[in-house]
Amino acid sequence: MDAGTSYSPRPHFGRAPLPAFVSVPAFRSVLILRALAIVGACLLWSIDLQAGEGLKRVLQRGILIWGADQEGGGPFVYPSAADPNKLEGFEVDLAQVLADSIGVRPQFQQGQWEKLPDLMERGDIDIVLNGYEWTPSRAERYGVSLPYYIYELQLLARKDDKTLTSWDDLINPKDGRKKRVSVLGGSAANDYLEALGDKVQIARFDGTSDAMRAVELNADGVDANLQDLPIWIFYEQGFPRLTAIGNPVGRGYYVAMVRKNEPELLAAVNKAIFQALQDGTLRKILAKYRLWNTTQMMRALELNPNGEFVGDIDGAKSIEVEGEKATEETFHAVSGWEVIRQRGWLLTQSAGMTVLLAVTAMPLAILIGLIMAVTRRYGPWLLARLATAYVELVRGTPLVLQLYVIFFLLPEIGIAINAFWAAVFGLAINYSAYEAEIYRAGLQAIPKGQLEAAEALGFGKWLALRRIIIPQATRIVIPPVTNDFIALFKDTAVCSVITVVELSKQYYIQARSTGAIIELGILTGLLYLAMSYPLSLLAARLERQLSPDRHI
Amino acid sequence: MISLHNIVKRYGQNEVLRGVSLSVAKGEVCVLLGPSGSGKSTLLRTINGLETFNSGEIQVGDVTLRAEPGAARDAALRQIRQRVGMVFQQFNLFPHRTVIQNVTEAPIHVLKRDPEEARQLAKTLLDRVGLGDKCDMWPSSLSGGQQQRVAIARALAMNPQAILFDEPTSALDPRMTAEVTSVMTDLARSGQTMIVVTHAMGFARTVANTVHILHAGTIAESGSPQQIFESPQTEVTREFLAEAKRA
Numbered sequence: 001m002d003a004g005t006s007y008s009p010r011p012h013f014g015r016a017p018l019p020a021f022v023s024v025p026a027f028r029s030v031l032i033l034r035a036l037a038i039v040g041a042c043l044l045w046s047i048d049l050q051a052g053e054g055l056k057r058v059l060q061r062g063i064l065i066w067g068a069d070q071e072g073g074g075p076f077v078y079p080s081a082a083d084p085n086k087l088e089g090f091e092v093d094l095a096q097v098l099a100d101s102i103g104v105r106p107q108f109q110q111g112q113w114e115k116l117p118d119l120m121e122r123g124d125i126d127i128v129l130n131g132y133e134w135t136p137s138r139a140e141r142y143g144v145s146l147p148y149y150i151y152e153l154q155l156l157a158r159k160d161d162k163t164l165t166s167w168d169d170l171i172n173p174k175d176g177r178k179k180r181v182s183v184l185g186g187s188a189a190n191d192y193l194e195a196l197g198d199k200v201q202i203a204r205f206d207g208t209s210d211a212m213r214a215v216e217l218n219a220d221g222v223d224a225n226l227q228d229l230p231i232w233i234f235y236e237q238g239f240p241r242l243t244a245i246g247n248p249v250g251r252g253y254y255v256a257m258v259r260k261n262e263p264e265l266l267a268a269v270n271k272a273i274f275q276a277l278q279d280g281t282l283r284k285i286l287a288k289y290r291l292w293n294t295t296q297m298m299r300a301l302e303l304n305p306n307g308e309f310v311g312d313i314d315g316a317k318s319i320e321v322e323g324e325k326a327t328e329e330t331f332h333a334v335s336g337w338e339v340i341r342q343r344g345w346l347l348t349q350s351a352g353m354t355v356l357l358a359v360t361a362m363p364l365a366i367l368i369g370l371i372m373a374v375t376r377r378y379g380p381w382l383l384a385r386l387a388t389a390y391v392e393l394v395r396g397t398p399l400v401l402q403l404y405v406i407f408f409l410l411p412e413i414g415i416a417i418n419a420f421w422a423a424v425f426g427l428a429i430n431y432s433a434y435e436a437e438i439y440r441a442g443l444q445a446i447p448k449g450q451l452e453a454a455e456a457l458g459f460g461k462w463l464a465l466r467r468i469i470i471p472q473a474t475r476i477v478i479p480p481v482t483n484d485f486i487a488l489f490k491d492t493a494v495c496s497v498i499t500v501v502e503l504s505k506q507y508y509i510q511a512r513s514t515g516a517i518i519e520l521g522i523l524t525g526l527l528y529l530a531m532s533y534p535l536s537l538l539a540a541r542l543e544r545q546l547s548p549d550r551h552i
Numbered sequence: 553m554i555s556l557h558n559i560v561k562r563y564g565q566n567e568v569l570r571g572v573s574l575s576v577a578k579g580e581v582c583v584l585l586g587p588s589g590s591g592k593s594t595l596l597r598t599i600n601g602l603e604t605f606n607s608g609e610i611q612v613g614d615v616t617l618r619a620e621p622g623a624a625r626d627a628a629l630r631q632i633r634q635r636v637g638m639v640f641q642q643f644n645l646f647p648h649r650t651v652i653q654n655v656t657e658a659p660i661h662v663l664k665r666d667p668e669e670a671r672q673l674a675k676t677l678l679d680r681v682g683l684g685d686k687c688d689m690w691p692s693s694l695s696g697g698q699q700q701r702v703a704i705a706r707a708l709a710m711n712p713q714a715i716l717f718d719e720p721t722s723a724l725d726p727r728m729t730a731e732v733t734s735v736m737t738d739l740a741r742s743g744q745t746m747i748v749v750t751h752a753m754g755f756a757r758t759v760a761n762t763v764h765i766l767h768a769g770t771i772a773e774s775g776s777p778q779q780i781f782e783s784p785q786t787e788v789t790r791e792f793l794a795e796a797k798r799a
Binding site: 212447448449452454455456457458459460463467468471472475 | 600601602630631634637638640641644645646647648657658661662663706707710
């Protein structure tokens with residue numbers, strides 16, 4: 001059997017040609033985007049990134065750069081328990097096998113999971129190897145390899161939750177309250193649940209272990225998690241309060257991805273995978289991580305001895321949208337005005353969430369900041385020191401960490417908080433430290449004589465602060481506070497780490513599912529601008545009006 | 553009415569008030585004179601607690617203010633501040649309040665007076681200092697002399713038993729000084745008890761009942777204006793007066 005032809009990008013499939021391995025004329029927008037990407041990339045790496053140069057580049061460099069996300073990455077890629085500087089995982093072993101077969105060294109590149117294809121398009125990595133499920137849209141946009149694992153999805157719930165012991169409980173809840181199910185955003189589990197229609201609520205997380213932890217803690221009312229089976233096998237011991245519900249569902253394939261225009265590299269990858277499958281290397285690797293199961297064995301990764309894909313394509317598609325095969329088979333990227341028409345309203349609605357977060361969090365931030373600033377300047381010694389410590393602590397730690405702590409720590413100590421309020425409090429606390437500093441400067445700018453005049457008139461300290469000092473300080477701080485308000489608008493994007501879908505997150509979701517990165521990116525930018533520009537104008541106006549020699 | 557007994561104030565090793573005693577009778581206009589750094593402003597500000605002191609005591613009516621910090625001193629200060637008004641060198645009007653709001657602020661929020669009554673009183677007082685037509689203006693749009701007259705009206709609105717003036721005309725040019733001095737003279741003629749720290753010799757000579765010369769934290773000489781200006785008894789007073797004449 002001649003490897004050169006057997007692993008060409010055009011193997012056959014059981015029934016219909018699988019778009020993954022067939023060079024169907026690509027959709028125009030994808031082509032345009034790709035052309036743009038390539039033109040852009042060529043300007044920077046004119047030698048490296050010409051079409052068809054992928055394998056040559058890897059060989060010349062002697063290194064295969066593979067991208068994956070080690071955050072919550074078990075059993076795929078994760079920091080070794082013994083030596084956190086080392087990586088473990090079946091994909092680490094697989095990368096070694098791929099690189100060995102090509103005759104180069106593997107080199108790991110960290111990337112946020114959902115951004116890995118973007119990293120590859122940027123030219124940072126040669127190959128995405130991180131539990132990416134085969135989907136028609138991915139097959140359309142990237143060079144997609146032979147599968148290296150057949151995954152299934154496992155429903156997880158709390159052991160002590162008597163209202164959720166089967167799939168039927170999930171879809172037809174006995175108490176009539178819709179169940180809330182966590183998934184990894186953009187994953188096959190997400191698509192599987194979306195295909196169920198509005199029978200369940202979906203909570204999208206950025207990390208797989210976050211999604212499981214949310215079930216354990218009932219954080220944000222999450223009842224269940226639909227998880228890739230390998231991940232559950234890996235994490236089972238870490239979540240003793242969770243249990244598997246029903247049989248695995250939604251079979252599909254993990255595939256490696258290369259750039260669409262690098263078929264030689266894809267062929268080399270396919271050859272390595274097939275080799276590993278035939279000589280038992282893949283089985284050994286999977287068994288090492290307890291991933292070799294009856295599904296893998298009986299389906300033999302769905303290849304015939306010629307390396308031809310014979311898998312159940314309908315089964316793979318059923319993961320995507322059950323009962324809607326027709327639309328699946330005609331999936332195509334959306335672009336231009338069409339995508340704006342289709343998805344623009346979704347983005348605008350998410351901009352509403354951004355506004356809601358900002359206008360709820362900012363007044364709280366100003367209030368807390370004012371209290372801290374006043375306590376520092378006028379409070380008793382101990383309280384003043386505590387306020388200083390608060391400001392330094394909050395200012396010295398990142399917003400994303402604060403959000404994470406609020407979202408996952410408060411339920412741990414028995415305080416239920418949903419994602420929206422966790423986001424509001426996180427933003428408010430983070431910004432309160434900055435508002436405290438602004439107010440401190442504002443209070444310092446009030447001449448000493450003002451407090452003396454008030455005291456001489458018999459004002460108590462609190463009354464003097466409330467009637468005389470704080471109103472004057474407020475005028476001084478309005479311009480910088482307005483500036484911070486604009487900054488907060490943009491920082492709401494960070495809230496997606498605790499599953500709040502605001503404008504940025506919605507953009508990532510929509511851009512990935514349509515391929516319309518540029519069109520939706522422009523719309524998203526315009527929406528942000530539409531929110532922040534009026535504030536900028538207001539800030540400028542206030543600055544003019546409240547300059548020290550005007551008192552209106 | 554107001555008496556200070558043996559007031560001592562130190563900043564570290566530096567003794568700025570070295571046991572000062574004086575008393576001011578009801579209706580008396582008492583002027584404190586002395587070179588810069590003699591401690592006259594500091595002395596004035598101990599009376600309503602804007603400055604602390606280390607020993608001695610201050611009597612305002614039946615209220616006694618002692619040096620030791622604590623609840624007793626705070627309570628005494630609350631009473632004293634409602635009875636004794638103050639006018640500052642830099643006016644210290646509240647820039648975020650209109651002229652009339654500056655005058656009504658303390659009566660309404662400290663004395664809990666009816667706002668309408670307080671407004672009526674404020675109008676009367678502003679008329680009295682010649683600013684009845686400026687009620688709704690912002691302090692920053694007034695001249696220094698006008699601002700200081702508003703400050704006097706603001707102090708009067710508390711119906712004080714005495715008013716402390718801390719160099720009320722030092723930040724003003726001669727014409728504005730005259731405006732303010734004339735208001736202060738009217739006040740003195742109406743029987744208002746006043747303690748005035750000033751460099752304005754004319755005011756001291758013509759309006760004061762008693763003049764005290766401070767020097768290096770002590771009272772060098774006290775007496776009627778006539779005594780002090782016509783026949784000063786001490787070298788310190790003579791030097792000070794000669795210095796003032798040259799300036």
